[in-house]
Amino acid sequence: MAFTRGFHGRSQAQRDARLPPGQYDTGDTWPVLTAEATPHLATDSWTFTVDGLVEQTTTFTWDQIHALPPSAYAGDIHCVTTWSKLGVTFGGVSVDALLEAARPLPSATHVLARCHTGYTTNLPLDDITGGQAWVAWEFGGQPLAIEHGGPARLLVPHLYFWKSAKWVSGLQLLDHNEPGFWEQNGYHDRGDPWREQRYQSD
Amino acid sequence: MPRISGWQTATVTEVRTETPTAKTFRLALPQPTPHLAGQHYVLRLTAPDGYTASRSYSVASAPDGSNQIELTVELLPDGEVSSFLHDEVTSGDQLEVRGPIGGWFVWRGDTPALLIGGGSGVVPLMAMLRLARSSGHSEMVQVVVSVRRPADLYYADELPGAETTIVYTRESPPGERRSPGHLQPEDLPTVLAPEATVFVCGSTGFADAITELVIAGGVAADRIRVERFGATQ
Numbered sequence: 001m002a003f004t005r006g007f008h009g010r011s012q013a014q015r016d017a018r019l020p021p022g023q024y025d026t027g028d029t030w031p032v033l034t035a036e037a038t039p040h041l042a043t044d045s046w047t048f049t050v051d052g053l054v055e056q057t058t059t060f061t062w063d064q065i066h067a068l069p070p071s072a073y074a075g076d077i078h079c080v081t082t083w084s085k086l087g088v089t090f091g092g093v094s095v096d097a098l099l100e101a102a103r104p105l106p107s108a109t110h111v112l113a114r115c116h117t118g119y120t121t122n123l124p125l126d127d128i129t130g131g132q133a134w135v136a137w138e139f140g141g142q143p144l145a146i147e148h149g150g151p152a153r154l155l156v157p158h159l160y161f162w163k164s165a166k167w168v169s170g171l172q173l174l175d176h177n178e179p180g181f182w183e184q185n186g187y188h189d190r191g192d193p194w195r196e197q198r199y200q201s202d
Numbered sequence: 203m204p205r206i207s208g209w210q211t212a213t214v215t216e217v218r219t220e221t222p223t224a225k226t227f228r229l230a231l232p233q234p235t236p237h238l239a240g241q242h243y244v245l246r247l248t249a250p251d252g253y254t255a256s257r258s259y260s261v262a263s264a265p266d267g268s269n270q271i272e273l274t275v276e277l278l279p280d281g282e283v284s285s286f287l288h289d290e291v292t293s294g295d296q297l298e299v300r301g302p303i304g305g306w307f308v309w310r311g312d313t314p315a316l317l318i319g320g321g322s323g324v325v326p327l328m329a330m331l332r333l334a335r336s337s338g339h340s341e342m343v344q345v346v347v348s349v350r351r352p353a354d355l356y357y358a359d360e361l362p363g364a365e366t367t368i369v370y371t372r373e374s375p376p377g378e379r380r381s382p383g384h385l386q387p388e389d390l391p392t393v394l395a396p397e398a399t400v401f402v403c404g405s406t407g408f409a410d411a412i413t414e415l416v417i418a419g420g421v422a423a424d425r426i427r428v429e430r431f432g433a434t435q
Contacts, residue, residue, distance in 0.1 A: 002248070004297065006290040009249040010282060022246075022256050024282065032406035033430060035306050037413040037423045082256050118424065147406065185305030199303065201208065 018076050018086050020193035026083035032147045033081060035181070036117045039167055043151050048135060049170035050102035052111075058102040062151070065135065068093045073134055073157055078193040080160040090155050091138035095128045098135065098171070108173040112180060113154050113165045120180035121165050122189065123156065125173070132158055135168060160191035160198065209246065214295045215270065220356045223277045224322065225288055226262060229299065234269035237261050239329040240308035240401070240429075243273060243301035247283060257283045260325040260403075260429075261302065262357075264332035274356060276322040307401065307429040311337055314395040318385075318412050320348045320404025324356050326429060327403055331366070340365050344391045348384075348408070387415055394421065403429040 016025055043062040051057040060068075071094040078084045104125070111128060113121050127133070136155040137144050144150035149166030156163045162182050183189055188197040196202060216228035239261075246256040263272040277288045291297070309315050309330040317327040324347050334343045344365055349355045350372040361368065369389050374382045380389075394400075400421055402412045409430040417423055 003250045003252075004247045004286075005295060007247040007249050007255075007286055009247070009253040009255055015253065022254055024255065031431065034409075035428055037417060037426050037428060038410055039423070081258060147410065181306075186303055 016086060019084055020078055021196050023078055023082050023084040023193065026085055030085060030148065031079065031081070031083055033079070034147070034166065036119065038147055039117050040146065041116055041151055041167060046151060047169065048098070048152070050098055050173070051170065052173035053105040053108040053175060054099075054173055055103035055105065056101070058098075060098070060101075065093055065098075065152075068097045071097070071134060073136070073155060075157055077157050077161050077164070080162055080187065080191065080198050084193075089140055090134060090136040090144075090157075091141070092134045092136035092152065092155065094131060095133035095135065095154075095171070096131065099129065102173075104173050107175045110174045110177045112172045112174060112178050113163075113168055114170050114172060115165050116167045116169045119165055119167070121154075121163050122178050122180045122183055123159070123163060124177070124190065127159060127190070128156060128171075132156065158192075160188075160193055162187065163191055209298050209300045211296050212299050214291060214293055214297060216293055217291065220274060220358075221354055223354075224274055224356055225277075226272050226274045227287065227291065227297075228270055228272050229297065231269050231271065231299070234271075235302060236265045236267070237271065237302035237329075238304075238308040238310060239264055239333045240326045241302035241304040241329075242326070243271070243299045244303065245273070245283065245287075246298045246300070247286060248298065255283050258303070260329070262325050262328045262332075264329050264336055266336070274322070274325045274328075307403070307427050309333070309343075309399070309401065311339065311342070313342070314398040315343050316391060316394055316398055316400045316416075317343055317345045318348075318390075318400065318402050318404075318416075319346075320385075320408035320412070321350075321354065322356070323402075323404030323408065323429070323431075324349075324361075325403075327401060328357055328361070330401065331361075334365075335363075344394075346385065346389060346391075348404070385412065385415070387419060390415065390419065398425065400426045401429075402426060404431075406430045 046062045049059045073090045076086045134155040137152040154165040154168040212229035218226040242258045242260045259273040262274045278284045319327045334340045346367045348369045352375045
């Protein structure tokens, strides 16, 4: 159909150019969408492990990961449910630094991010290297709230936000793509908001 | 892996008012796909200049082999899509939809389930309850619905039943034994089959409060499936 009878949408002035197709600006709010019960994780027992196709399986404690050089993201985030949050800041460590410690083998092409709740999401290695991904524990200068993935979440802001796995516990390097939780439930393997890669058939 | 079909142009066959802020839209689909109770469709509006706005709405109707589905839409205060649907859409209009979507928050009708919904969170649970009743297995589900006042209850004529408990948080109907107040452990069933799945749907605050209650009652976290919406304050 060409267009919906009677619908005009928000005015051009209200549509930010930073919004990918089909997204709207959620403004000051930050929606919470989680499929499982919110976990309560203590930082003194928290760990993050890089394993799979690496030279050295590497585990970081909370203190150890904080000892790495800090890295921040300032920009936008986009959820597949169509809300976007513009001009946000996250702080943490670059995934590049974590991978550098473990040294991925040349055969590694993909990762599976795993979380303390059992949630998983898959990503091409190319999408989490080169300054595109973080393990983040700060949002807007404050500790990341539990409902938003605190104490720490994966952050991959150039892809739909279900890839930015909350309560992340590690990355497993693989030589093949292994669909994670939402990917097995019909969502896209990669999830590029600028190409509207929302569902498997997109 | 569930197959999600492309966009199709559905025709609105009926618009029904559930509450002052909720309407049910009955849609006839040119390419129907049997859905699972708990799944949703995406609905997309297109303006003449090509601007689009899409939102997800849970299917309220049980799969019934027909080409029609029902979506119940809550009117949000600054809702771009919900206000259009409520203010403009009437029977005979066409709306673009895509689905059914979702593989996690679904009930196939073959296992015991405890369904707990707050406000508009009752919508996907209604599809599950309708499926249980229509297949003659209402004993498989236990339903607890939390609303503020009687006027806020969706499907008010249909929800009450042996398997359903309605909890009012601000104002109870006349003759109601329970005083108004938030859902408490004693409002939940005392007996739950060990293999039962608990489905919780509502605002994010409701979902957090209820999952904590359920876990405190001894249910393992991995038996709980949550569908939530809305933001933290």
